[in-house]
Amino acid sequence: MVGGLSEMTLRPIGVVKNGLKEPPTPRSDWEAVVSEIVIDSSLTEALDGLEEFSHIIVLFWMHQLTGSDTPLKQRPMGRSEAPLKGLFALRTPNRPNPIGKTTVRLLERRDNILRVEGLDALDGSPVIDVKPYMPGYDAAADASVPAWVTN
Amino acid sequence: MVGGLSEMTLRPIGVVKNGLKEPPTPRSDWEAVVSEIVIDSSLTEALDGLEEFSHIIVLFWMHQLTGSDTPLKQRPMGRSEAPLKGLFALRTPNRPNPIGKTTVRLLERRDNILRVEGLDALDGSPVIDVKPYMPGYDAAADASVPAWVTN
Numbered sequence: 001m002v003g004g005l006s007e008m009t010l011r012p013i014g015v016v017k018n019g020l021k022e023p024p025t026p027r028s029d030w031e032a033v034v035s036e037i038v039i040d041s042s043l044t045e046a047l048d049g050l051e052e053f054s055h056i057i058v059l060f061w062m063h064q065l066t067g068s069d070t071p072l073k074q075r076p077m078g079r080s081e082a083p084l085k086g087l088f089a090l091r092t093p094n095r096p097n098p099i100g101k102t103t104v105r106l107l108e109r110r111d112n113i114l115r116v117e118g119l120d121a122l123d124g125s126p127v128i129d130v131k132p133y134m135p136g137y138d139a140a141a142d143a144s145v146p147a148w149v150t151n
Numbered sequence: 152m153v154g155g156l157s158e159m160t161l162r163p164i165g166v167v168k169n170g171l172k173e174p175p176t177p178r179s180d181w182e183a184v185v186s187e188i189v190i191d192s193s194l195t196e197a198l199d200g201l202e203e204f205s206h207i208i209v210l211f212w213m214h215q216l217t218g219s220d221t222p223l224k225q226r227p228m229g230r231s232e233a234p235l236k237g238l239f240a241l242r243t244p245n246r247p248n249p250i251g252k253t254t255v256r257l258l259e260r261r262d263n264i265l266r267v268e269g270l271d272a273l274d275g276s277p278v279i280d281v282k283p284y285m286p287g288y289d290a291a292a293d294a295s296v297p298a299w300v301t302n
Contacts, residue, residue, distance in 0.1 A: 008212055008277065010159040010248050039239075043247070046223040049240030052297035059210075059250060061159055072197040088190075088281045089200030091288070096194070097161050097279050099210060101252060103291050126159065128248050130239045134300060137242070139290040140254050146203035149285060 012126035014039035014112075016060060020123050027077070030120040034107065037114040037127055044112040047130075051109040055133035058119055061126040062098040070094050082148055100125075103133055163277035165190035165263075167211060171274050178228070181271040185258065188265040188278055195263040198281075202260040206284035209270055212277040213249040221245050233299055251276075254284055 018035035037058065039047060050056060073084040074092050087095050104116040114130065169186035188209065190198060201207060224235040225243050238246050255267040265281065 008161040008163070008279075010161060012159070013247050043223065043239075046237040046239050048224065049234075049236035049297070052240070054293070054295040055291040057252060059248075059252065072194065073199065083200075085200035086197040088194075088197050089203070089283055091282055091285070095280060096164050097210075099250075099280055101208065101210065101282065101289075103289055105291070128159075129246060129250055131242055131252065132240055132296065132300075133291055133294055134242070134296055135291070135294050138254055140206040140256070140284055140286070142205070143284055143286050144205040145283065145285055146200070149283075 010061070010128055012061070012128065013043055013130075014127040016119065016121045016123060016125040016127060018119070018121075018123050022122070023120070027120075031118050033119065034115065034117050035119045035121065037116060037119075037130065039112040039114065039127070041112050047109060047112065047114070050114070050130065050132060051106065053106060053132040055103055056106050056114070056116065057131040057133050057138065058100075058102050058104055058116070058121070058127060059129040059131075060100045060102075060121045061128060062093040062100050062121070063125055064122060070096060076148055077150070085148075099128065103138070161212070161279055163212070163279065164194055164281075165278040167270065167272045167274060167276040167278060169270070169272075169274050173273070174271070178271075182269050184270065185266060185268050186270045186272065188267060188270075188281070190263040190265065190278070192263050198260060198263065198265070201265070201281065201283060202257065204257060204283040206254055207257050207265070207267065208282045208284050208289065209251075209253050209255055209267070209272070209278060210280040210282075211251045211253075211272045212279060213244040213251050213272070214276050215273060221247060227299055228301070236299075250279065254289070
């Protein structure tokens with residue numbers, strides 16, 4: 001591994017509750033999924049002020065993947081007609097560290113529970129971090145993507 | 152911990168090289184910092200296609216923090232006149248899982264090296280993941296932030 005860096009340990013700060021045991025079809029239906037993120041109650045106070053933001057960023061662990069079978073090249077969204085691309089050029093969950101990063105609308109905060117819209121995480125996914133979405137920092141005004149991206 | 156979830160282990164996929172041992176002053180100077188992300192050479196092929204994107208998202212470990220002293224409430228950017236807010240309402244590196252998430256401009260990819268602009272990571276920071284920035288997925292057009300955010 002690079003430069004003798006050692007492994008790092010994450011502890012879950014919460015868990016996703018939405019009853020979804022598999023992704024919706026089509027996947028664009030994720031946008032309307034409402035989930036509850038139940039944060040460890042010892043961290044409730046650490047959420048104070050988050051409800052002042054319209055959107056938040058959720059980092060979560062895609063726990064149904066073991067990471068043991070991670071092809072370096074994959075097809076975008078599994079589309080058979082699409083070109084093979086490196087996994088880091090894709091948002092596939094099948095990556096060395098299976099961390100999802102999604103920008104979601106924050107509908108409500110009740111104590112240690114965040115109700116959000118558009119989180120593409122399965123029920124039971126461990127949550128690693130939540131951050132406020134700040135457009136000036138998180139968005140890139142002049143971004144471009146290749147033609148094979150159909151997102 | 153929540154629902155009996157266990158700890159998760161990350162392995163670094165690369166490391167940040169920019170010679171910066173401490174943050175620039177003022178912090179807005181981060182925007183012009185050029186860094187190289189050196190990806191483990193066993194993963195070079197997994198970067199193929201990433202160079203077709205103008206911007207990428209970098210997840211990195213803020214390795215200078217131990218996480219042992221994480222006040223649940225902190226002041227935004229350490230500003231003494233600002234109100235105390237929960238750490239999850241802030242982008243402070245001082246959080247349970249010290250993972251940074253930054254959108255950066257991709258200047259160049261050479262084999263296993265990514266040259267990027269605007270990465271606010273110190274030299275030697277382990278990189279956990281890189282993802283293509285997709286405006287339709289990562290940006291929120293109608294986002295709002297509270298008045299105490301000065302980002």
